[in-house]
Amino acid sequence: MLENEILKNITVLYAEDESIIQEGITETLNLFEINVLCAKNGQEGLSIFKNFSEKIDLILTDIKMPKLDGLGMIEEIRKIDKNIPIIITTAHQETNFLMQSIESNISAYVLKPIDIYKLKESLIKAIESKILKEELIEKNKKLEIEIQKNKENQQIIETQSRFAAMGEMINMIAHQWRQPLASIGTASFNLKYKLLSNKFNLETAKGREEQTLFFTQKLDEIEFYVQNLTTTIDDFRNFYKSDKKLINTNIETPIKNALKIIEKDLEANNIKVELDLESKKEIHIYENELMHVFMNMLKNAQDKFLEKNIDKAKIQIKTFDTKDSVEIEICDNGGEIEEKNLNIIFEPYFSTKKEKNGTGIGLYMSKIIIENNHKGNLNVCNKQGNVCFSIILHSMI
Ligand SMILES: Nc1ncnc2c1ncn2[C@@H]1O[C@H](COP(=O)(O)OP(=O)(O)O)[C@@H](O)[C@H]1O
Ligand SMILES: [Mg+2]
Structure with a gap:
């Protein structure tokens, strides 16, 4: 001006x-x-x-x-x-x-x-800095609105992600419970059958002993399966805890916890999981959040295996320590990600599974969990027909 x-x-x-x-x-x-x-x-x-x-x-x-x-x-x-x-x-x-x-x-x-010229100069400088200050205030206001909007969007995505995970979870619970429930059904049917068909001769001590043995055995079985169902429910409940507490543990714990939940589902689909868990270092992590990340990765690999009908499907999880970090590699042999998609799979709502209700939130949330909440790195690459996700977590965050 x-x-x-x-x-x-x-x-x-x-x-x-x-x-x-x-x-x-x-x-x-x-x-x-x-x-x-x-x-x-x-x-x-x-x-x-x-x-x-x-x-x-x-x-x-x-x-x-x-x-x-x-x-x-x-x-x-x-x-x-x-x-x-x-x-x-x-x-x-x-x-x-x-x-x-x-x-x-x-x-x-x-x-x-x-001196009127000096006065004029001072007036100009003062007004210029006033204008600049006002522009800065205006810019800051706009920035604050923008940040608030982003925060709200982030919350929406987080809620969507929880709902999506809940849907997947119900599926997995169904898988996990199918077998113990069937076994409880069989045990109780056997008990009823033996009881109603008078299979034991209760007149003799031997017959009574046989009956006691049979009943105890079957009731033990039922107890075992009920215990199994209870544990699964606890596992799932842990999965949903949004405990924002950093704990000191090694990376094996959240990996194993994720596997506990999804492994029946993987087994049922003939997907092998190979573990090579070398890392023993204790790190500061939000355990549940990391469990979600591993679940996302395993689920994504499974989705692809099923979609492409892959034979000898295999997921490899490898962990190792370096001087000041813990590294995790999760590879699957279900075929590479298209080159043009490699950079965008972490963006919110990007999904190639639209017609199968893909949400496109899993990897986005995983990136936030690893890079924002744990100050680590999450990357993906194609490796000779395999897709490999690599996670680096620094020992101190
Ligand atoms: N292991 C993988 N192999 C190939 N593509 C993958 C793999 N994991 C993720 N992707 C791609 O990244 C996209 C985004 O994944 P994600 O954020 O979990 O959302 P969604 O699973 O709902 O599609 C997927 O739709 C898929 O195209
Ligand atoms: Mg996914």
């Missing part, structure tokens, strides 16, 4: 008790097309400011004035407006006021007698 343009139409509150000086300066300011509101002392200045604070862009004030001096007026004005630029006109002998005025955030001092 041109210098004269900046000053055009701004409004200055000018407090000065010497009317000759005030008139002279006001006339010159008017030449620059600056509107001037004049006050004869600090008290009048303050009252004008209170009435027209919205309109006033800058304050120009003398220090020594009757009733209320310049610094007294500034102190009151600063209580109302911390940012409005203030320029002080001062004589040499008044410099002892300077220390006090520094605290009031003064834009400039112009020595008396006033």
